[in-house]
Amino acid sequence: MAQANEARNKNPMDKATETAQSAGKTVNETFEAVKNRTQDAMNQASDRAGQMADKATQAAGQASDKVQAWASQTFDSTSESMKGFGNEVTEVVRKYPVPALLVGFGVGLLCGRIMKM
16 A cells, blocks of 8 residues: 555656656747747848948948049039139230239238238
8 A cells, every 4th residue: 555655656746757847848949949030030130231231331432433523523624714714814914914913912912901900
C-alpha cells in the first residue's frame, strides 16, 4: 500500500514536471520566433533607410548641379552686361573727355561730403 501511494504521488509530480518543461519549451520557441521577426524587421528597416539615404544623396546631387548651372549662367550674363556697360562708358569718355573729367570730380566731391557725415 505504501508503494501504491508513492506511485500515485510520483505520477502527479511527473505530470507537473512534464507540464512545466512543455511550457518552458513553448516560451523558448515563442521568444525565438519573436527574436527572428524582430531581426527581420530591423534588417528591412535598415535596408529602407539605406535606400532613402541613397535617394536623398541623388536628389542633393541633382540640386547641386542645378544651382551650379544657374550660378554659371547668372555670372556669364552679368559679366557680358558689365563688359557692355564698360565699353559704353569708355566711348562716352573718349567722345567727351572734359565733361567726363568734371563729372568724375563732382562725384568725388559728393562721395567725400557723404563720408564726412
